[in-house]
Amino acid sequence: MKALSAIFKKGGKYLTVWLDYNTGKAELEFRDSLPDRKIAPALIGETGAYMKIPPGTNAVPLTFGPAAGGLGQAGAFEILTYGERIVAIRPVYGYKRRGLERAMLNRPIDESLAVLERATGNFAMAYTYAFLKAVEANPDEEVWEVRKVLLELERLYNHFNAIHKLAGAASQKVATMHFHALEEDVLRIFSRLTGHRYGFGANRPGEVRILEPKAMERLRGIKEEFHSLREELLESKIFIDRLHTTCRLTREDVMELDAVGIAARGSSVPRDVRTFDRFYSYKPVTCKDGDALARLMIRIGEVEKSFEIIEGSEVRSVRSDPSLKDGLNLGLAEASHGDVLVLAELEGGRLRWIGLRGASRINYVAFAKGITGNIFTDFPFGLESFGLNFADADLWQGGED
Amino acid sequence: MWIIKGLRKGVITSDYPKKVSDDELSPSFPLKAPAECPFGAVEDGKFDLKRCISCRLCSVPFGRKLDVDEVTNPLNFKRSLHVFFLDVGTCHACNREVAQLHSPYYDVHRLGIFFTPTPKHADVLLVAGCPTDGMIPVLKEAYELMPEPKRVLVLGACSSGALCERKVEDFVPVDGYVAGCPPNPVQIIRGLLKMAGRDVE
Ligand code: SF4
Ligand code: SF4
Numbered sequence: 177m178k179a180l181s182a183i184f185k186k187g188g189k190y191l192t193v194w195l196d197y198n199t200g201k202a203e204l205e206f207r208d209s210l211p212d213r214k215i216a217p218a219l220i221g222e223t224g225a226y227m228k229i230p231p232g233t234n235a236v237p238l239t240f241g242p243a244a245g246g247l248g249q250a251g252a253f254e255i256l257t258y259g260e261r262i263v264a265i266r267p268v269y270g271y272k273r274r275g276l277e278r279a280m281l282n283r284p285i286d287e288s289l290a291v292l293e294r295a296t297g298n299f300a301m302a303y304t305y306a307f308l309k310a311v312e313a314n315p316d317e318e319v320w321e322v323r324k325v326l327l328e329l330e331r332l333y334n335h336f337n338a339i340h341k342l343a344g345a346a347s348q349k350v351a352t353m354h355f356h357a358l359e360e361d362v363l364r365i366f367s368r369l370t371g372h373r374y375g376f377g378a379n380r381p382g383e384v385r386i387l388e389p390k391a392m393e394r395l396r397g398i399k400e401e402f403h404s405l406r407e408e409l410l411e412s413k414i415f416i417d418r419l420h421t422t423c424r425l426t427r428e429d430v431m432e433l434d435a436v437g438i439a440a441r442g443s444s445v446p447r448d449v450r451t452f453d454r455f456y457s458y459k460p461v462t463c464k465d466g467d468a469l470a471r472l473m474i475r476i477g478e479v480e481k482s483f484e485i486i487e488g489s490e491v492r493s494v495r496s497d498p499s500l501k502d503g504l505n506l507g508l509a510e511a512s513h514g515d516v517l518v519l520a521e522l523e524g525g526r527l528r529w530i531g532l533r534g535a536s537r538i539n540y541v542a543f544a545k546g547i548t549g550n551i552f553t554d555f556p557f558g559l560e561s562f563g564l565n566f567a568d569a570d571l572w573q574g575g576e577d
Numbered sequence: 578m579w580i581i582k583g584l585r586k587g588v589i590t591s592d593y594p595k596k597v598s599d600d601e602l603s604p605s606f607p608l609k610a611p612a613e614c615p616f617g618a619v620e621d622g623k624f625d626l627k628r629c630i631s632c633r634l635c636s637v638p639f640g641r642k643l644d645v646d647e648v649t650n651p652l653n654f655k656r657s658l659h660v661f662f663l664d665v666g667t668c669h670a671c672n673r674e675v676a677q678l679h680s681p682y683y684d685v686h687r688l689g690i691f692f693t694p695t696p697k698h699a700d701v702l703l704v705a706g707c708p709t710d711g712m713i714p715v716l717k718e719a720y721e722l723m724p725e726p727k728r729v730l731v732l733g734a735c736s737s738g739a740l741c742e743r744k745v746e747d748f749v750p751v752d753g754y755v756a757g758c759p760p761n762p763v764q765i766i767r768g769l770l771k772m773a774g775r776d777v778e
Contacts, residue, residue: 243663244695250666250711272666272709273711274706274741275707286634287634290616291740294735296669297673350579353680353681354583356677357681374759376605377633567667567669
């Protein structure tokens with residue numbers, strides 16, 4: 177079944193992107209009204225419709241964020257509780273609308289890419305991967321092989337970050353510190369490899385820039401450490417109990433909300449754009465329980481797969497044909513939280529219009545669905561199991577509506 | 578078992594401010610002033626490091642640099658420093674770098690630096706990001722809520738107006754900045770120590 181993947185405004189109409197996750201086939205459709213899919217309002221940044229206050233309730237929803245509440249980022253949730261129970265909840269988008277999409281336009285393409293990297297910094301490898309997928313005229317196998325490694329390295333540090341935060345929420349003080357240190361270990365590899373802790377500057381048209389390939393040797397130690405930490409973490413009954421049955425999404429929820437990435441795979445819906453990416457040969461990791469524990473187990477399985485992918489590739493600088501395609505083109509990449517979508521329109525090698533859709537924009541709504549009915553103390557476990565952020569959720573489009 | 582794991586790993590915490598290692602600094606900072614910058618870091622021929630996004634598109638050498646801050650109005654503290662972090666529109670990378678200050682690699686508690694969950698208990702407002710419409714009132718309110726003496730330290734190029742039209746100093750008085758996109762954790766620590774009026778290196 178096709179999923180509704182993105183909605184932009186272009187030429188006075190809605191431009192919808194539908195994606196078949198089995199084949200990778202994308203369909204673009206211009207229309208006058210929003211399609212009748214539950215996720216449609218969120219895709220244009222409107223989430224008011226998801227706040228379903230039960231009839232007869234006089235309680236007033238509480239806003240959690242954007243500064244208070246410990247989210248640690250400019251974003252918010254509107255929450256209605258009855259006693260400890262979450263009765264209704266929605267993510268509030270817009271606090272991170274920075275207008276970087278506009279700042280990408282009408283410049284030399286290297287500059288557009290530099291801005292794109294700073295749209296969601298911790299998914300920069302994914303966004304540049306998707307962008308270059310969309311616009312490169314003659315993609316070179318060897319360049320993409322290295323980009324793939326960078327994307328998997330980005331997945332590693334983000335998965336470690338998510339596990340660190342989950343362990344922290346469960347007051348697993350030692351485990352949370354070990355995983356935070358593992359995240360830093362990968363950032364240090366990035367810094368040596370690319371000259372930047374988040375890899376900014378590495379992916380350029382027809383090219384991937386690597387400064388110190390030897391830095392990859394450190395990955396072996398990280399892998400060994402991860403194995404030993406994994407065993408220890410999964411033996412902690414207190415930790416596992418907090419995640420088990422927390423923030424459950426059913427397969428039907430995923431289909432209804434067009435959820436992506438780990439949120440989908442945790443409920444046995446194998447949506448992973450690496451499946452049909454020509455530079456990958458990949459079978460998604462899935463789990464059927466749909467709870468925070470299922471999403472943790474997927475991360476653990478994917479860390480292993482990332483190590484395998486990385487080990488099979490050589491990391492070095494490669495240059496090829498930097499030619500770009502004019503016209504409107506689509507690119508996708510599977511980031512650590514879900515797929516990111518880039519729709520780019522180039523004219524004479526310059527960007528005239530851009531549409532960006534991060535997995536966070538969709539999956540915050542899936543999180544809200546999953547956490548409804550849970551008690552408030554489960555909120556951080558549910559939230560951290562998705563690994564989303566509001567910088568990603570608030571990205572949208574630049575150029576004429 | 579966790580204890581054994583910890584012992585096996587040994588001490589990994591930074592020696593900063595005594596010394597800094599290459600691993601703690603990324604080699605992405607311009608070592609000379611460029612003549613031109615497409616992102617507005619050069620104006621009237623003058624290079625403004627705090628607006629540099631480290632894109633490395635200009636033709637100057639790049640490398641590691643610890644001293645990327647300027648603190649114009651430090652506190653004179655002999656006690657611990659309490660910090661409230663506020664994201665007013667980041668790309669999330671600055672948030673991750675600030676979060677790393679609590680990891681075993683940087684552990685700012687050893688330096689008497691503590692993050693507070695409310696500006697009401699903070700000496701320093703640490704702000705990152707391009708101030709967005711939704712966050713400008715929150716920024717002003719956080720500043721108002723802080724007790725005297727209070728200071729504002731801004732982090733990262735976009736808080737100083739790179740990439741977006743506004744900057745933090747348009748809305749609250751700024752007492753110092755740490756450049757970078759994002760600044761490295763040790764650079765942030767350096768800025769905080771200087772803001773506390775303490776010795777660095
Ligand atoms: S922003 Fe980029 S081009 Fe401008 S000075 Fe910094 S590194 Fe050079
Ligand atoms: S300064 Fe750079 S890294 Fe920090 S939030 Fe802004 S764009 Fe992101």
